[in-house]
Amino acid sequence: MGADDGEHEFTYALYPHPGRWAEGGTVREAADLNSPLVALPVSGPVPAGSRISASGLPVALGSLKKAEEGEGLILRLYEPHGARGEARLEIAGLRRAERVNLLQEEAQPLALTGEGVQLTLRPFEVVTLRLHVAP
Incomplete structure (x- = not known):
C-alpha cells in the first residue's frame, strides 16, 4: 500500500x-544506463596496474568487492545472453582463486594457468569467485 503514491522518476x-x-x-x-560506473576508494593491498580481463564466452560484471569474512576479493559475474561455454579471466597478480556460493562459503579451488582461470558457464548462470591477489 502506498507504493504508487507521490512523485516518481524514471x-x-x-x-x-x-x-x-x-x-x-x-x-x-x-547496464550502462541503469548502473553508471562509480569509483570508490579501496583500502588494503591492490596490485599496481590492477586489471581483470575476460575472453571467450561474454560475461557481465555483477560486482567486485572485499570479502565479507577473511581475505580476498569477491568477484561476481554472470552469463547475460542465455548461452553456454567457456570464459577465461586474467587477473593481474592472481595467486589463488576459489569458486564460492552467494554467501561466500563452500570454497572450491580453481586451477590457475598463469594469472588466469577458466570457467564453464551455463545460460544466465551467476558465478561468485574469491580472488587472492599479490599486494
Whole structure:
C-alpha cells in the first residue's frame, strides 16, 4: 500500500540495434544506463596496474568487492545472453582463486594457468569467485 503514491522518476532509452538483442549488445547498454560506473576508494593491498580481463564466452560484471569474512576479493559475474561455454579471466597478480556460493562459503579451488582461470558457464548462470591477489 502506498507504493504508487507521490512523485516518481524514471529513465528510459530506445536502443536500435542490428540483429537479435544478444548480438546487439542490449544487456551491456542496459547496464550502462541503469548502473553508471562509480569509483570508490579501496583500502588494503591492490596490485599496481590492477586489471581483470575476460575472453571467450561474454560475461557481465555483477560486482567486485572485499570479502565479507577473511581475505580476498569477491568477484561476481554472470552469463547475460542465455548461452553456454567457456570464459577465461586474467587477473593481474592472481595467486589463488576459489569458486564460492552467494554467501561466500563452500570454497572450491580453481586451477590457475598463469594469472588466469577458466570457467564453464551455463545460460544466465551467476558465478561468485574469491580472488587472492599479490599486494
